[in-house]
Amino acid sequence: MRLKPRLFILTLAAILSLVSAAAGERGSDGQLKMLYWQAPSILNPFLSGGTKDIHAASLVLEPLARYDEQGGMVPALVVEIPTVENGGVSTDFLSITWRLRDDVVWSDGSPFTAADVAFTAAYCMDPEGGCSAASRFQDVKAVEAVDSHTVRITFKVPMPFPYVPFVGSVSPVIQEKQFEACTGARAPACAEQNFGPVGTGPFKVTEFRPNDIVLYELNDRYRDPNQPAFSSVLLKGGGDAVSAARAVLKTGEFDYAWNLQVEPEILAAMATAGRGEVVSAFGSMVERLVVQLTNPDPALDDKRSTYQDGANPHPFLSDAAVRRALSMAIDREILVAAGYGPAGRVTCSVLPAPAVYASTVNDWCKIQDIAGANKLLDDAGWVRGRDDIRAKDGVRLSILYQTSTNSVRQGTQALIKQMWREIGVETELKNINASVFFGGDPSSPDTYQKFYADIQMYTNSFDGTDPQNYMQGWICDEIPGPENQWLGQNIPRYCDAAYDELARSLSKTAGTEQRAVIAREMNDRLVGHGALIPLVHRGEVAARALSLGGVRHNAWDATVWNIQEWHRLK
């Protein structure tokens, strides 16, 4: 009997909230104020590639299909997702056919057709254009308009996972009419188009000041007559993450702030003000240690950190026992609690999501085991010297550990240094400005590709939900070195014929379940070998005002992917 009134109230509340959501009228909720401390610098995502620019453009430009917060594909500008079953994807995986919605118009009133899609592909595939989404089109042979509302994409090689071009806000559709004079080398000069693209999305740009603000107003030609609820959006940029969090959680000046990598206790303290809440979503980002498997000794000169077909091994990290001991000695729970809080989870896999790909084989690493690590090193012949640092045959376990400059990363470095001290490993820390560390300047010694250190730490992830390209980054051919201008993605210089074989079979296998089996095995080999030491599965953190409804925080696509559904809670 006591349950009943509560149930009644809950039902009533649910009905009321449904009513208020359904009654949401277009443009009835005033202005939405968003804060991006990394400010958008251009609204043409093909000319930038920066996440902030992609988010800012996604209010205006839409892809054919996008990912929801579970990583599932949902149609945006198309009627349905093509599959082999419904005939949209050819059985040889060489083509995919998208059927466009016929009720979509651009915000200037002209109809949205298949020609726009074909034009966008040509725009991005132009070799002189410097398109940042070019890798999405690398296997595309042709994009043709079959009729005004049907697009067929054909591939050079079979694509068991063909949902690459035009899926997700990284590769949206731009208007042919607006951009036809801006292809190839002329693309950068079209400032007007790049600053105010015409789109099909819920908003259109009214004012853009690069790296400062974007002002949007609602697109009254948007396909859903009841959306969006906000009549305008102000997107302000600049400042730092802590003050961005403060403006939403504490002072309530803004409704939404994105990318708040801040120590968890600071966010928790701000959230007690009761104006907003911290939301996080987990995609494929993993903070990891990358182990140098080749010798980075400066004395080697131009052979430093190069693979040399295995003839240049690292003096001590080539020992599997050392790599394993380093991983065992780390208490990942503490790393999460100190630097990430709700935005991080302990992980022992470099491929922790989507769930079907997540492997548990290496989960021994989840629990710190100092005694085990010490025993492993003892058995391998690494004995503690007078200074308590282990050595064998005159080689001391002394590690140079580098990462980019960032307060959370420096905290993690300090914690790991101390944990390794307990197993007799000495660590020297080094941090490098991110614009140098992640830059590809071949003349700089401090880039992560050159890896002139023993251990380095950063986060990597992959676009969308399919890990094929990501996992192929660790094949032998991807090892960076002077001969390929240090452009490879296999940063640890890991080379394993069995792994390469798995990578080849992954690119030929269809079916999520079968692909997942292979991807999991690749992950297990990589982590089991110790070339990569996964630390934290990182989430994307944002803050929203409690009065802001409809936010479905998404790590697989732009977090503002469903901004047309956002509304003010009464």
Place this chain on the structure above:
Amino acid sequence: MTDAVSVLGSQHRSLARDVWHQFWRHKGALGGAAVFILIAVAVLFGSMTHGVDPQYLDYKAKNQGMSLAHPMGTDNLGRDMFARVLAGGRLSLAVGVAAMALSLSLGSGVGVLAGFFQRLDGPLMRLTDLFLALPVLPLLLVSIMLFRDPLRSVLGPEVGLFVLIVAVIGITSWMQTARIVRGEVLAVKQREFVLAARSVGTRPHRIIVRHVLPNALSPITVSATLGIAQAIITESALSFLGLGFPSDFPTWGRLLYDGVPFLGLTPARVVWPGLAISLTVLSINYMGDGLRDAMDPRMRRR
């Protein structure tokens, strides 16, 4: 301080004794010196009595307020703030004093030469313009790229970076001193006593040492006191950009910077390093005042 005086003293015994006496009769200078010596002794020998490793992380004791075990509380990784402030002081004071000395000698050298010798004025002042116009951040990036590894292998990570950072701060901060000193020298040069000294054929370097420098001393001491503070702060900006000392070598500026986000949580993290910087600068300031007064030939005669 003693060094500075004894250098002068080797030439003029009576002047040195005079300055010495004046300095110690100056109440502000005395107070300043006392505080400065106290700070210096604390950061140099404090770790002997406190005995906590500034790098030791006691994660369970994170974000603590002031207590007997941790007189200044702990940071968000459980490091003892008192030990870190002491360790940071050693590095900050060393950087501040060394960079100030470098920038001061460069600045007053250039300023005196430019002001005194008209032929050098144009080129030297254009050089000053050039240095003023140099973009500091890219300059830092370039010099760190070029010199970090060589210095690290020759002098070790800490000393190598120390030399590099002091050099960079010194080389990018002498220009204002040079301009001020030059202006002062230009004015002093026209005074009667300099003209008189010249007319009797005194050699230029004697005029500079005996007449021009003592008269230009007051802007130089002001530059010096501001210079220490500026060097300490510049160093913190460098750490913030990832160009300074590695994160496990704390400095006052860096402690302050790291503490700012925790302002609402553990205010002790900003209060102590901030207080340390301010007190140091304040004490140097008062000492500079006293020294200036003591060096002033007119005040000495009184």
Place this chain on the structure above:
Amino acid sequence: MLRYAARRLLFSIPTLLVISFIVFALLDLAPNDPTAQLPLTIPPETRQAIRENLGLGQPFHVRYLRWLTQFMVHEPLNLAERMWGVEIGNSEERLRVRSWSTRAPVVDLIATRLPQTLTVVGVSYLVAVLLAVPVGVFSAYRQYSIFDHVGTFVTTVGFSVPTFFTGTVLIVVFSATLGWLPSIYDTTHQVTDFDSFVYQVRQMVMPVMVLGLYNAAQLSRFTRSAVLDNLNQEYVRTARAKGLTEPVVILVHVLRNSLIPVVTVIALGLPSTFAGAIITEQIFRINGVGQLLIGAIESADIPTVQTVTFIFAVLIVVFNLLADLLYGVLDPRIRYD
């Protein structure tokens, strides 16, 4: 005097050319990369294509000469066209210095940034001067009085505490706790009536206070020491002996002479009002020229950094010249020949 000024102006042209070369070369050597901020999901080959699209593949001297003509010839022509509304040559074909991250002409970016920088940083500089000179003079005049001690203490603290700290403290107190002032500067705000003026004042109070305190601290130290120097000169004693009143002695004789070094410091600090106050702009999100520069450095937007630093260099050279000329005006003993 005029001949001196003309000669100096002429002399500054080669100086600026040398500076432009050094600035360009330095930034070219610097190890940052424009694709560093892109997500790691973008493969290396695409990054290489982006770099080539930005013109990074060309040799150094080609890029330097192109930048020089774009900045020294094309931009002044554009400016002239806009000011007088005439068409000089084919302005459509004229290449402009374009930023890498926004792909827009750098000069246009600076133009959108200047208003907020000049209002906030300019006002704060004015406040600093108006505050520092009287404080400096009075604390020198009453050396070792209570006023002097308090003044010395406040200015030292103001100088030795970095702006990232004072700014954050003000925001925490006045925005987060008391809720009196906005913590984020609205660059789109326009002053049209009294209410909007009040809002403009409210959003300017904190940044102006932070910058003003910092600048005033330095300036008042210099003023104080300059005045102290002059107070002990013979001419002051002579003036007093002549029976002149104290205000006349101080305000006419001492101030005029002590202002000579102070004017240099003020004039030398002025270019920084155009370049913005990087940290303060960042904290309050004023997004002026300083924020443009720091953002460009972080994202390795080399053309923007080159252009902004070079404009800054031009201003420094010009204001140095002005300071020197002012010297001559204020101090008749200095002869330029």
